[in-house]
Amino acid sequence: MQLYDRGTALGMNRLKQWFYGAPKHPTMKNNEESFLMFDEGRSLEECNFVVLDTELTGLNPRRHEIISIGAVRVRNMRIAVDENFHAYVHPIKPLLKESTLVHRITSEQLEVAPGLEEVLPEFIEFCGASVLIGHYLHIDLAFINRAAKKILGGRLQNPNIDCARLAQAHLKYLNRSGVKRISLDDAFQLPKLAGDYGLPLFLPHDALEDAMQTAYLFIFLASKLREHGLVTFRDFRQAAEQGLEDNALI
Numbered sequence: 001m002q003l004y005d006r007g008t009a010l011g012m013n014r015l016k017q018w019f020y021g022a023p024k025h026p027t028m029k030n031n032e033e034s035f036l037m038f039d040e041g042r043s044l045e046e047c048n049f050v051v052l053d054t055e056l057t058g059l060n061p062r063r064h065e066i067i068s069i070g071a072v073r074v075r076n077m078r079i080a081v082d083e084n085f086h087a088y089v090h091p092i093k094p095l096l097k098e099s100t101l102v103h104r105i106t107s108e109q110l111e112v113a114p115g116l117e118e119v120l121p122e123f124i125e126f127c128g129a130s131v132l133i134g135h136y137l138h139i140d141l142a143f144i145n146r147a148a149k150k151i152l153g154g155r156l157q158n159p160n161i162d163c164a165r166l167a168q169a170h171l172k173y174l175n176r177s178g179v180k181r182i183s184l185d186d187a188f189q190l191p192k193l194a195g196d197y198g199l200p201l202f203l204p205h206d207a208l209e210d211a212m213q214t215a216y217l218f219i220f221l222a223s224k225l226r227e228h229g230l231v232t233f234r235d236f237r238q239a240a241e242q243g244l245e246d247n248a249l250i
Contacts, residue, residue: 070207
């Protein structure tokens with residue numbers, strides 16, 4: 001006895017995809033395979049990095065959307081200025097004026113932009129086998145991984161370091177040496193940190209410009225933390241995790 005006709009089976013498959021995500025896309029399989037043998041003991045100079053940023057319609061991954069992704073590549077602890085990624089993303093929901101006031105992206109700019117199902121595989125391929133860097137990276141990854149699970153059937157497996165946590169770790173070392181240059185009241189915001197450290201300043205709330213700003217900050221912090229004996233990827237990951245424990249992210 002046939003319990004389900006073809007239409008019912010199709011509906012069940014869509015329901016299953018809604019709850020469990022899409023079947024795993026080849027892009028995600030390649031991403032997983034790239035990090036099966038990742039060695040955390042390698043020096044930071046041996047790692048390739050992709051520094052990323054997103055512009056969002058809000059901070060709730062369940063209700064809000066990615067409308068722009070920007071990224072730059074770092075090799076040998078230098079920014080590869082000619083290797084970058086930037087794309088606007090057409091949102092499913094109408095863009096709110098409150099959102100535009102923050103990132104200055106208008107509905108007209110997004111009208112002809114591709115959807116996330118087109119942009120996301122290209123972005124993941126750009127990331128390749130690189131370590132991911134971002135400022136308050138957990139926010140970006142929450143959106144990216146939620147979309148990747150739904151669209152591509154998996155989550156990014158790239159090792160990653162949050163630059164805001166590295167800034168906290170650096171503050172900890174400065175405090176130990178009796179030098180305090182940054183107040184916790186500043187919440188480790190990217191433009192403030194860049195200004196405090198005399199780094200080149202980029203336009204805030206633009207995904208590619210913020211990625212470039214973060215790249216400069218990351219390279220600066222890596223240099224300073226190496227003076228305290230940090231050498232390997234593992235050293236920096238653990239320092240970032242300790243920074244989070246000592247100074248909760250805001």
